[in-house]
Amino acid sequence: MLRPRSVAVVGASARPGSPGNETLVNLRKGGFPGDIYAVNPRLDAIDGLPCYDSLADLPSVPQHVVMAVGDRRLEACLDEAIALGVEAVSIFSALQSVDDVSPPLRERVRQKAMRAGVLLHGGNCMGLFNFRDGAWLSGFDTRDHPAGGNVALLSQSGAGMSGILDCEERIDFCFAASTGQELGLALEDYLDYLLDQPEVRVIGLFLETSRQPGKLIAALEKARQRRIPIVAIKVGRTELAARLALSHSGALAGSDATYQALFDSYGVQRVDDMAELAAALIMFAQPHPVGEGALVTLHDSGGERQLAVDLAAATGTPLAQLSPATTERLSSLLDEGLPAVNPLDAWGSGGADSPQQMQACFTALLQDPAAAIGAVVHDRAPGGGIYPDYLAYLRSALQATGKPVFLVSNHQGSGSDPRVIAATREGTPVLDGLRTFLVGARCLLAYRDFLARSDPSLPFGPGDDVVRHWRQAIAADPAFGESRAAALLKAFGVCMLAGVEIHAVSDLEELSLEYPLVLKTAAPGVVHKSDVGGVILGLASFEELVVAYEEMSARLGPAAMVAPMIRGEGVEMLLGIVHDEQFGPTVVMGMGGVQAELLDDVVILLPPFGPGRAREALEGLQLWPLLNEFRGRPALAVDHFCEMASRLSIMAVQLAGCVAEVDINPVKLTAQHCIGLDALVVAERPVN
Secondary structure (H helix, E strand, O other), rough: OOOOOEEEEOOOOOOOHHHHHHHHHHHHHOOOOEEEEEEEOOEEOOOEEEOOHHHOOOOOOEEEEEEEOOOHHHHHHHHHHHOOOOOEEEEEEOOOOOOOOOOHHHHHHHHHHHHHHHEEEEOOOOOEEEEEOOOOOOOOOOOOOOOOOEEEEEOOOOOHHHHHHHOOOOOOOEEEEEOOOOOOOOHHHHHHOOOOOOOOOEEEEOOOOOOOOHHHHHHHHHHHHHHEEEEEOOOOOOHHHHHHHHHHHHOOOHHHHHHHHHHHHHEEEEEOHHHHHHHHHHHOOOOOOOOOOEEEEOOOOOHHHHHHHHHHHHHOOEOOOOOOOHHHHHHHHHOOOOOOOOOOOOOOEEEEEEHHHHHHHHHHHHHHHHHHEEEOOOOOOOOOOOOOHHHHHHHHHHHHHOOOOEEEEEOOOHHHHHHHHHHHOOOOOOOOOOHHHHHHHHHHHHHHHHHHOOOOOOOOOOOOOHHHHHHHHHHHHOOOOOOHHHHHHHHOOEOOOOEEEOOOOHOOOOOOOOEEEEEOOOOOOOHHHHHHHHHHEOOOOOOHHHHHHHHHHHHHHHOEEEEEEEOOOEEEEEEEEEEEEOOEEEEEEEHHHHHHHHHHEEEEOOOOOOOHHHHHEEEHOOHHHHOOOOEEEEEHHHHHHHHHHHHHHHHHHHHHOOOOEEEEEEEEEEOEEEEOEEEEEEEEOOOO
16 A cells, blocks of 8 residues: 555546646656556557556556546446455545445445455545655645655545645655545554654644544554654534534544543644644654753744743743743843843844844753743744844754754744735735744643653552452343442442432431431432432431431432531532543543533543542643632642542443443542542443
């Protein structure tokens, strides 16, 4: 597929711009070292290349066949290729026919290739480019690409590939592929392949969905082990975008929260648009390592320095705090009235010595121990050019420190392009972005922090006998009341409130619990007890308990739970397991109680994970400050909650395929303890 000895183009054409012609142009432009065959019965030759009537007429069987034909002819051409023993096929077309039959053309092509063992790329794609080996297997034009690149790009969207590949000459690519419908090989297959290639330094993804979630996880784990950063756009966050992804790719977009959890687990740096993706790839491709610390920036404008501060806060990009020694050194270099801070405005009177002063200031910034990367943030020269002094600032600081440096403009230079000017004056404006560098800097620093993340061992889970017992018990009886749910969770080390199940007033007389008590309905089918008046708190005596039970049982039935009240000021949290249709069990943590749905302040993690990872995730909650010291109240027992979450994550893995859902809400978190007050467990439904 990627390094064929020979390529045949079925539907080869002499018409410029057609896929049948562009494929031939690309193979020659890329310096393809093998045999190139053109198949077109209506032509004798194309640009000196002889044409053959069919694949069967070729002097040898090609390893890779590019189908540059319409959908009406495609199936017959594929049949011929399979009969000849062709090993790999690329299909650009969308495989849609107005008068199609069942099964549709797309499915017939997929099944034929699978049965024959043919490696299939596409359909509805723009092909692939193996720049290292000269196999430019695409039917669409591209720019010149130098050899020796270190960036790979994989996109399920054709334009998601070409929008960067063809236009961004600051990136030297070694490989790019548009995978389209993925009827055969999928993005995950190419990702796994690329992680084994020594030249690959960073990989960009344009992802609509994963058709092979298990293989994607395995590839991301390989990337983590080999320290190869991955930068991704994942579309389908909104309901409309998810529906459009389905109509475009034929596959569900999947839960965006779960994809974010996946990315967090494996250090994938997520960006929002193509400009941010290109900027991050450029920054990861540079050769200088990112050490400890944060970002320092040099400016020649006080207002634009303030803009950098605002945008850094908005993008979550950390700025370095300068040491007293650096502050003192900068103060000796700066003109009167310029504060020695980061970001630094070092442009004073603008005299003849200003370039030397700016250069010295930038080097001093980058030499600070808290500086990991640095940027000179200056506007471009008239016409979109770059003043040589700006590059001198970078080179001087790089030579002195070896730290990554970047030249960044507040606004790009497209405004000098004559075509851009003409289009804008015609009423079709062309604009450029502002924030992309800071997003890229955030990605660099976050990936460094991910690689340094400690990976402590997981808490000990229950023994195999406990797991086996519960799997067998759930298979025999999948129904769960609250007491059984609590027993299950306790067996896996999750701390739950000890309650007693009752079914009659006479059961109350046998209780030996300390007042005050809480009474909760245990009626089947009641999920949110508080919504139906199924929770009564603060029952201070036996008489109050009897009255409350009689009233509740009259409304909701006799099944109920009685448990001690948990004393102590704190907050209510939630903890649970949710089954994702693509990636299986996930663990949900966040703010709980009756406000859980209103606040929606939760995070999702892929299991299993340790308490430290749980704490990192909790720090991303909007209401995280409530869990620490707050208005004289001591910090809450967050470590206990993280331990509980970690144990639940182990249970999620050990009972995968057996338990579909767990909802522990609320979890009462105080300064002293953490305990689940209510639990719902839903067993996995057997597949008929």
